[in-house]
Amino acid sequence: MSIEQIFATRTERMKASEIRELLKLLDKPGILSFAGGIPDPALFPSDAFAAAMAEIMKTGSDTALQYSVSEGYLPLREWIAGQMADIGVPCTPDNILITSGSQQALDYLGKLFLSPGDTALVGWPTYMGALGAFNPYEPRYDQLSVNGNRAASDYASEAETTGGKVKFAYLSVDFANPTGETVDQRGREAVLDMAEELDCAVIEDAAYQALRYDGEDVPSILALELARKGDLEACRTIYSGSFSKTLSPGLRVGWVVAAKPVISQLVLMKQASDLHSATFNQMAVHRVADAHFDSHVSMLRTVYGRRREAMLAALEAHMPQGVQWTRPEGGMFVWMTLPAGMDGADLLSYALETYKLAFVPGRAFFADGSGGNTLRLSFSCANEAMIDDGMARLGAAIRETMI
Amino acid sequence: MSIEQIFATRTERMKASEIRELLKLLDKPGILSFAGGIPDPALFPSDAFAAAMAEIMKTGSDTALQYSVSEGYLPLREWIAGQMADIGVPCTPDNILITSGSQQALDYLGKLFLSPGDTALVGWPTYMGALGAFNPYEPRYDQLSVNGNRAASDYASEAETTGGKVKFAYLSVDFANPTGETVDQRGREAVLDMAEELDCAVIEDAAYQALRYDGEDVPSILALELARKGDLEACRTIYSGSFSKTLSPGLRVGWVVAAKPVISQLVLMKQASDLHSATFNQMAVHRVADAHFDSHVSMLRTVYGRRREAMLAALEAHMPQGVQWTRPEGGMFVWMTLPAGMDGADLLSYALETYKLAFVPGRAFFADGSGGNTLRLSFSCANEAMIDDGMARLGAAIRETMI
Numbered sequence: 030m031s032i033e034q035i036f037a038t039r040t041e042r043m044k045a046s047e048i049r050e051l052l053k054l055l056d057k058p059g060i061l062s063f064a065g066g067i068p069d070p071a072l073f074p075s076d077a078f079a080a081a082m083a084e085i086m087k088t089g090s091d092t093a094l095q096y097s098v099s100e101g102y103l104p105l106r107e108w109i110a111g112q113m114a115d116i117g118v119p120c121t122p123d124n125i126l127i128t129s130g131s132q133q134a135l136d137y138l139g140k141l142f143l144s145p146g147d148t149a150l151v152g153w154p155t156y157m158g159a160l161g162a163f164n165p166y167e168p169r170y171d172q173l174s175v176n177g178n179r180a181a182s183d184y185a186s187e188a189e190t191t192g193g194k195v196k197f198a199y200l201s202v203d204f205a206n207p208t209g210e211t212v213d214q215r216g217r218e219a220v221l222d223m224a225e226e227l228d229c230a231v232i233e234d235a236a237y238q239a240l241r242y243d244g245e246d247v248p249s250i251l252a253l254e255l256a257r258k259g260d261l262e263a264c265r266t267i268y269s270g271s272f273s274k275t276l277s278p279g280l281r282v283g284w285v286v287a288a289k290p291v292i293s294q295l296v297l298m299k300q301a302s303d304l305h306s307a308t309f310n311q312m313a314v315h316r317v318a319d320a321h322f323d324s325h326v327s328m329l330r331t332v333y334g335r336r337r338e339a340m341l342a343a344l345e346a347h348m349p350q351g352v353q354w355t356r357p358e359g360g361m362f363v364w365m366t367l368p369a370g371m372d373g374a375d376l377l378s379y380a381l382e383t384y385k386l387a388f389v390p391g392r393a394f395f396a397d398g399s400g401g402n403t404l405r406l407s408f409s410c411a412n413e414a415m416i417d418d419g420m421a422r423l424g425a426a427i428r429e430t431m432i
Numbered sequence: 433m434s435i436e437q438i439f440a441t442r443t444e445r446m447k448a449s450e451i452r453e454l455l456k457l458l459d460k461p462g463i464l465s466f467a468g469g470i471p472d473p474a475l476f477p478s479d480a481f482a483a484a485m486a487e488i489m490k491t492g493s494d495t496a497l498q499y500s501v502s503e504g505y506l507p508l509r510e511w512i513a514g515q516m517a518d519i520g521v522p523c524t525p526d527n528i529l530i531t532s533g534s535q536q537a538l539d540y541l542g543k544l545f546l547s548p549g550d551t552a553l554v555g556w557p558t559y560m561g562a563l564g565a566f567n568p569y570e571p572r573y574d575q576l577s578v579n580g581n582r583a584a585s586d587y588a589s590e591a592e593t594t595g596g597k598v599k600f601a602y603l604s605v606d607f608a609n610p611t612g613e614t615v616d617q618r619g620r621e622a623v624l625d626m627a628e629e630l631d632c633a634v635i636e637d638a639a640y641q642a643l644r645y646d647g648e649d650v651p652s653i654l655a656l657e658l659a660r661k662g663d664l665e666a667c668r669t670i671y672s673g674s675f676s677k678t679l680s681p682g683l684r685v686g687w688v689v690a691a692k693p694v695i696s697q698l699v700l701m702k703q704a705s706d707l708h709s710a711t712f713n714q715m716a717v718h719r720v721a722d723a724h725f726d727s728h729v730s731m732l733r734t735v736y737g738r739r740r741e742a743m744l745a746a747l748e749a750h751m752p753q754g755v756q757w758t759r760p761e762g763g764m765f766v767w768m769t770l771p772a773g774m775d776g777a778d779l780l781s782y783a784l785e786t787y788k789l790a791f792v793p794g795r796a797f798f799a800d801g802s803g804g805n806t807l808r809l810s811f812s813c814a815n816e817a818m819i820d821d822g823m824a825r826l827g828a829a830i831r832e833t834m835i
Contacts, residue, residue: 033694078489079493095471132705197438279711309713
């Protein structure tokens with residue numbers, strides 16, 4: 030028997046994400062790409078990291094290179110507790126777990142909550158990495174509405190059809206990947222109301238929260254729930270944060286904030302799955318965050334904000350009638366809806382071949398495989414001239430393939 | 433309902449490892465501890481890492497701080513391929529996945545192979561972190577014999593009692609944690625023969641392989657299987673390696689070598705669970721390994737080898753009759769068997785209180801909770817004088833609690 034036949038039969042074999050395979054092809058030289066949802070490396074706080082790392086190796090290499098606790102580096106958890114207090118979530122380091130990026134938090138939360146057949150409520154579309162993290166636990170997906178236009182009882186009875194319960198609502202709240210949209214306070218309150226009725230958890234993915242370019246901050250769902258209940262230990266919202274969009278994704282440092290019974294379980298999962306996140310990385314992120322977070326994020330907001338302006342202006346200038354797109358107040362993404370009948374994947378083939386232009390077709394962000402006429406554009410890594418050039422090519426490609 | 437009641441019912445709730453909780457108490461000031469199985473931080477190649485890190489931040493910070501591929505940093509995989517060729521396993525980077533320490537490899541392999549009720553063959557005792565990694569996938573454990581004194585058919589029929597199959601044999605082959613013992617070539621061949629009969633995988637944990645202080649290298653199980661079959665793609669052995677004992681555990685860099693279908697599945701798991709291991713860390717480990725691995729490991733062998741000598745001499749000098757211990761050819765551990773009826777945990781309580789002495793009681797290393805009269809001693813972090821002092825205290829504690 031080949032070794033593949035020995036793999037567990039419990040879960041469906043993992044499948045390569047078509048879209049991630051595709052992404053490998055898109056970021057090639059000569060291609061003008063709006064595909065990758067990654068920070069601009071030219072904006073990394075490299076000097077600050079270099080200085081912090083040198084100082085750590087000079088004064089604390091014994092600690093930095095050694096095993097450490099699964100919970101995470103205490104000074105970093107204390108720094109995060111300070112940030113959380115600033116957004117209306119006072120908490121202690123015991124409410125915080127450091128993860129290897131927020132992707133790991135999503136994996137652990139899937140493992141913690143989902144039995145096969147349970148229901149996860151997600152946006153249509155949603156972050157494809159969340160679907161990737163939850164899929165191995167074999168959930169059923171249902172479409173999360175933030176308008177309160179679907180009754181909790183409806184979700185509950187649908188969930189019973191696969192023998193499970195609604196275990197959580199997952200949502201990226203600010204300038205979401207892939208839509209760029211923000212859930213307003215009423216929507217957040219509606220999600221909380223529904224979660225109360227369904228008695229399920231809420232996973233609040235705040236990966237882009239710091240990157241607001243205009244408009245007013247909306248209170249986090251966890252802050253809203255805490256305001257209702259007055260006690261973090263009574264809250265069902267689990268907040269997932271990340272340094273990947275603000276300081277560096279390559280160091281793999283994120284965090285989770287939740288009631289202590291949730292954190293205790295996640296700490297045990299962390300211990301069993303990789304012991305702890307790299308000690309050195311947590312120390313480096315702590316030093317750079319402590320000294321430079323606000324000023325660095327302020328610079329990012331200025332630069333990315335200009336790119337967003339450039340993209341919205343270029344779309345206005347170059348898109349044919351019948352094409353719609355979002356106007357994000359922050360983050361890295363604009364979401365486009367093509368006229369019905371057009372297909373984002375077909376458009377990509379044409380745009381790549383004819384205009385050496387790349388973006389991500391939208392279907393991969395839909396749990397049900399719908400959304401064929403959508404696509405995601407990222408403005409984070411392109412300068413203003415490239416953005417105007419790119420949107421002109423995209424407009425031409427759309428015109429030439431529209432019927 | 434409290435949030436704990438929403439957790440998945442599929443798996444037993446994760447339980448805190450008693451032993452890991454205990455370990456937190458043992459490494460306190462004033463305690464002479466032989467408990468922690470960790471490298472001596474005074475021996476870390478800190479200067480080499482500091483120089484490598486500075487160079488990376490000077491010349492490659494854009495890459496080091498950015499997202500990277502789930503497979504791992506190619507130059508590091510190439511370097512590892514070179515090392516594997518040196519031990520009789522020529523392979524390509526496509527046969528290698530970089531993991532966040534070898535703990536992550538064990539977690540992924542548990543996930544890949546085990547359905548609830550399947551059988552994992554492990555040593556009695558075995559590495560407790562392996563049990564921690566496999567437990568969430570709800571296997572049945574059976575005792576792996578490397579003497580060939582139990583028939584494959586016997587394992588297979590026992591496995592059927594819980595409705596599963598034997599999916600793999602897991603073994604730490606060189607100077608194992610916790611016993612310090614090495615499986616000889618005949619034992620390795622016997623495991624391979626049995627795996628062929630059972631049609632199961634073999635997980636070869638080689639975490640301590642580089643730390644040999646005397647005796648001859650024994651070929652790795654994967655090398656033996658490759659010699660039989662002539663094609664890595666036909667091999668059922670999965671080799672797990674780590675830089676944690678040689679260069680640094682705090683950077684969390686390990687690797688897996690296996691046939692490509694196994695690596696492909698593990699890459700997808702990596703993508704879904706944490707995207708990739710920290711880019712910076714892989715680059716730093718690559719630079720230090722490339723320039724200093726052999727000379728650094730040679731120094732470690734000299735220093736740790738002296739400590740092992742000191743511990744064996746001190747045990748000879750201070751242990752009462754009726755106490756037995758292993759004579760490891762490498763690694764960090766000596767395994768002690770107390771006279772029948774004595775209990776390692778009781779001895780620890782007494783030794784802590786009376787002699788401020790710590791070690792790890794052996795029971796936690798047994799999948800069936802046996803081994804009450806055993807304990808693990810680590811010599812990696814103590815100098816020769818501390819070792820003699822500690823073993824004198826241990827001898828006294830044993831004498832005073834023996835009946």
